[in-house]
Amino acid sequence: MTAATPVTTTPPLVADKPSASKIAKKRLSSPWASLAAIVLAVLWTLPTFGLLVSSFRPERAIKTTGWWSFFSNPTLTLDNYRGVFGEDGGVNLASFFVNSLIICIPSVLIPVSLAALAAYAFAWMNFPGKNILFLVIFALQIVPLQVTLIPLLEIFVNIQLTGTFWTLWLSHSTFALPLAIYLLHNFMREIPSGLIEAARVDGAGHVSIFFKVLLPLLTPALAAFGIFQFLWVWNDLLVALVFAGGGDEVAPITLQLANLSGTRGTAWQLLSAGAFVSIIVPVTVFLLLQRYFVRGLLAGSVKG
Amino acid sequence: MFNTASTTPEKILQMLSALLLFAAVMGIILFIAGRFGGKKGDRVVAYLYLLPVLLLLTVGLVYPGLRTIYQSFFDAAGDAFIGFDNYGTIFSDPDQLTVLRNTVFWVVLTPFVATAIGLVYAILIDKSRFESFAKTLIFLPMSISFVAAGVIWKFMYEYRPDQGNVKQIGLINQLIVWFGGKPVQLLIESPLNSFLLIVVMIWIQAGFAMTILSAAIKAIPDDIIEAARLDGVNAWTMFRRITLPSVQPTVVVVLTTIGIGTLKVFDIVRTMTGGNFNTSVVANEFYRQTFNADNQGLGAALATLLFVLVIPIVWYNIRSLRQSEAS
Known part of the structure; x- marks a missing residue:
């Protein structure tokens, strides 16, 4: 009986082998791959995001502080958009x-x-x-x-x-x-x-x-x-x-x-x-x- | 109808009448085509269908192209024939040599870096859970105009002098300051500024490379990948031996397409530095010589040079396509 059990479990073991190694490989490479992908995605989005945030900040704030300081001192305005659409701004x-x-x-x-x-x-x-x-x-x-x-x-x-x-x-x-x-x-x-x-x-x-x-x-x-x-x-x-x-x-x-x-x-x-x-x-x-x-x-x- | 429209209703009216006129022309073509039947009528209908296209292409592309090449052998005012002197200027004048040097930087760096980033990113996110979202993020700059991209990056590179209370508002200089450095006039320091402009083009083109290469990667048959996996191949070998050879023809197409696009880049340079501080490239110099320096001859020669430079890239592209189809 004890000798028979491994025989019956052999087929699943064989089928398991590649998937087990796949999982192991994923564990090895995946976190680094994901990290690299995330870093690239952030790098690619950041420039646009910075300007987008700035477009909603008051003029004085844009000109004296970086857009990232928005998160510690959030002030929002639509004045900039009024400015570009308005007739008087030129x-x-x-x-x-x-x-x-x-x-x-x-x-x-x-x-x-x-x-x-x-x-x-x-x-x-x-x-x-x-x-x-x-x-x-x-x-x-x-x-x-x-x-x-x-x-x-x-x-x-x-x-x-x-x-x-x-x-x-x-x-x-x-x-x-x-x-x-x-x-x-x-x-x-x-x-x-x-x-x-x-x-x-x-x-x-x-x-x-x-x-x-x-x-x-x-x-x-x-x-x-x-x-x-x-x-x-x-x-x-x-x-x-x-x-x-x-x-x-x-x-x-x-x-x-x-x-x-x-x-x-x-x-x-x-x-x-x-x-x-x-x-x-x-x-x-x-x-x-x-x-x-x-x-x-x-x-x-x-x-x- | 052919005058300058100045108010919004006038503009819309002009657009609608233009579209109506166009629809009428199309209607006449289709009406005449409908009268002809049978095999003999085929010829008439074919030429009729091609007529507007051939007319526009002859007047709008072929004639102007030939005319510009002809003009490139004339002086600034376009009156006196001066042979190859304009081309001599391009290859000897110190300013023009800087323009050529910058163009070489652009055309060599942009395609390779953008394609490499696109390829790596496409592999990294392939079959991941957030694939389509991740692709959109990188691809989005493709839909933005070069002008807007120029504004976005000019803000990244913004410089504030290094004095007591003055804070940097550009992210790159802020990073330099955070790491203990002094702020740099990024768009004025040459040749650094040219490379920083190239970054903008890479930022735009990487998404294009990623999209095309991602499709090529997905076209690799699953059984090849599965077989390699069963052999216990590691990620690097998989990339070297399977992914790269399979997508190689596509890589060539992507490289050359980006290369041609980069050769003609104009908007980025014009928006960010206006071609000053030694950042001009051939396409920008063409515009400057023609419209600002009133040197029609040199402008035409620069445009012709662009044309000549594109030809070997296209020729190489077609040849490698033929080879990959033959094998």
Whole structure:
């Protein structure tokens, strides 16, 4: 009997061995790994957190003590936010905030729609010059914006569009096209060709195939690129500086924040609140739609 | 409709009419496309779908690109042909050499450090209970503009003179003081300031590296990891022999993507130091020469240089992708 018991317990023992060693390994490496991860996470969050705390502290407190002293002597105020939105402070962020929205919406919708059409043509139609055209558009992704800005500005001057939103809508839309076409083309190729063939056999034209068959399947891809483009346009400074640098009428919020940082670099009560007003929209969009954003990133760089 | 809109209702009206105009153009394209059927119609419809895209790309990217390269061979005012003189200036003028040196620091340091941190973090939090929350924390800087990131870090680096009652308000200088040091003018001391600006870019890009690499790590087949575990492999060997070789192609893509992004960095430098105190980089110098120094020729040459520098990185990227697909 005593000899039989080890025999019956053998199978569980074997199954136990790896899991036991796994547990041992976890005990060895896990606390250090967790600690390292926590240290990194804190390091990454602290800078933003410090400015966020500061944006709610009174001006005098920000300028004479570090934000960490808030915890021993907490005083909260919304004055800084009133300051950046108020007309009398000269910052007037509300109007730049509106400008950013006005710039972003068409700059996302136009390239996404145009790229969807072009990607459809590349993915599902045959025409002479298809491969070479696709290669050229793919290669255009590497053109740095800097190369295009001055001649584009000259064109805008010639057709008298300077100082209007049109310069930003047109340039942001154009710059987005190569990546958008490439990404959407990749997504479209993944749709089984049987679906398209079946629709064609049923007598559907290109327009109805596009809207009835492809569009519903493409929604996640369009969302992924849309978020990508939205964050890019909202956060852009260079294009805005070149085309809207002159007047406050069309300048986005990033431009006003950059100006504030340049001309009133020590006005931390305005800078801290201004920075948070400018990041609230992209951070919200990002947190709500992170899933799509990550998918877009992965499609862009892992597949290559 | 094509004038400057100055009040909010005017702006909204202009945006709506622009969108309506765009919808009308799309409608016309789709309407014409709908008239064509069959295999022969395919060609017409394809070119029709591509027409707006090709028009925008030709006028907005191809022509301006070629024009800038052409302009880079002309003098400051853009009138007299001076051959390669602008490029000569970039590679001989002491100020321009500092710009080049800084750009090399940026492009070498940022991709490697950001990728290393992203990779380590992705491994550390892989399959942990708080994985998605931990990822969001590191990833969040990606959604912030470079301008806002610049403001956030300028506050970290803020300096107050070392006098009796004056307290530091920047965290880094406070740490220096707590450890018994004297506060440093972090953004003015060169070359320290350039490295401190690079930290900001690393802070932003590590999240990108982490996200992509985390997906690559998750794609490693479970049975390989399980087999290694059964062999009693320790954490370091696991990383060296299994994780790293499996994600290597992705590491290359991440490195080159961050490298290209870093080459064009402009906003951070402009927001934090304005390119002063020896911190300028090529992309910032392009802007300064074109708009502040009124040297169109040199500006165009700097933009062209950016273009030329991107090409080998992209070429390497495509080549290594081909290799990994072939194997």
